[in-house]
Amino acid sequence: MALALADRPTADEAGMIDDFTVHGRHILPDPVSADAAHDLLTQIRRTRQFDHSLFLSEAAFDADPQYTGVNPRPGRNLLDRLQARLGFVEDAPQIVSALSALLGPDYEILNRKIVCGVPASAVPTWLKARIEGAPVNNLGAFVHPDYRDITYFYGIDFHQDLIDYKDRDADFVTLYVYLHEVTVHDAPLFLLEGSHRLGATVFPHDLKRDEQGDWTYADGRGDRIKVQQRVLTGETGFAAIWHACTLHGTQPDAADHERISLRYLFTKRAGTTVGIDRVNASMPKPIRIASTRIDLDADGAAKITQNTINQARD
Template identity: 60%
Template sequence: MTAAERSTDVAHPVVSDFIARGYHVFDGGVDPAAASALLAKIRALRTFDADLFLSEAEFDADPQYIGVNPAPGRNLLERFEDDLAFVETDPAIVAALTALLGDGYEILLKKLICGVPASVVPDWLKARIAGNPVNNLGAYVKAPFRDITYFYGIDFHQDLIDYKDREADFITLYVYLHDVGTHDAPLFLLEDSHMLGGTLFPHDLTKNGDGWLYRDGRGHEVQTRQHLLTGKTGYAAMWHACTLHGTQPDAADNERLSLRYLIARKPGVAAPGMDAVNATLLGPLSLEATRQDLDARGAAQIKANSVNKA
């Protein structure tokens, strides 16, 4: 890559947005007709109702908290590789990813995320998970349906949370497959939170005004502005691995279905855009430990949730 090409990458609007606020929203999103077509195919395969869940007795007979998320060979999106071209070959998304991550960037993970509506979560489960910082429901979902990640709210977190000892050289791309309003478990994102680098979950946050004071435990703090990610079918946004975001439980009658990608620079390939972003951060790009909310079994051991106060 020439010096001129490196300069062009760093000047791309997505790089400027990542430096300034830790995320980028794509004007116009991606093809809404293609998003709707994919959504129809997914809903033809799966009914998102109370039948997703184990009974309380079934769960207590053999509780499993680890290995309950989508994995290779158990990922609903593997059926729809051709249908995902509207995201993966979208010119604006390809240009943004190339500017940040360089040529030949690689997809670490792609999966379907379901925000489960309150109306279908069993009462026994609501009582058990109330106040948990991360309500990933995979442990309580019947095994055949664990090809999707199901959430009932998740506290503010960094996507670095799942990658201890890995440098923050990747981004998250999120696409809504239908209109998402304020009652559809939209994501809350904290602008400028990436500036403190990697920090331990649960994070030190104090609500004030229209944002949050965020402390890193190392002597730094930043005042963040809370931004709600709502939009029409095909809405698309990406953010830094250290940007805090979360969702409240789905208060609507229907599930919220979205695509979530984690995309990284290819090993050995220059990524001047991401390097320029990371050079502005005040904290570490990787962590030996990313969270302290789980016990040895993977069950929640802390009752705390900031995003529910948003």
């Protein structure tokens, strides 16, 4: 069926969809405003010290371990309190245009939050010993409840953002924005380009790195592909968008200062057929699974101590 003239994608939109179809990501050619990013970062830093004081004592944690419900949520999300300062991202023409191409003009925010890569120097010794080698070091369980309005990572193994959405289609995308310059020393995102092509797969993922530095990725259903790693270093305001099935992760932050970023999930309006549907149609693979991860026990604590991304080099 021919598309009506108004529905036809522009050249830019078509390029963006091609980029997503092949690589499962789009790196925004222009950063968002560095000045506005810096101002937002200043406001975030005013709310707490990003050091040992974030964390519960070992005794306090052991008295009542809580592994779930420790991320930002409605009513406890620092980004919502800073809403008036988010126009430089949410209204930036290059972001609106990329998201509209993928999700249609009436796309919606599914989730938004601040993510902090916690530096090694801030993690208490007792905690380091407990989390050594674990694949998902989301430290929310160990920080004071008042500070759970931000997500804290000390590295997270290669994963799909679909991991948090069992039984949901990969009809959403992630937007990640750096609020300061991120070098290889600041826990940059590692992204496996083209990995979305195997569709939805279960965490932890079957990945092996060869001598050349390429990864072989198997889907557990009999298919395997070679994918290349891209390390997302970037300047203040750097922004990238990726598919919900694109594998990505971070190593623990070896720097002596925190890495602070914005992480958004955007989704298409229900019932619409848009760019992301064309991307998904190009990969004849499941884009939804009933069980997305097998690394946690019934309380939500890690039961696997194996990690792939920590072996990756730049």
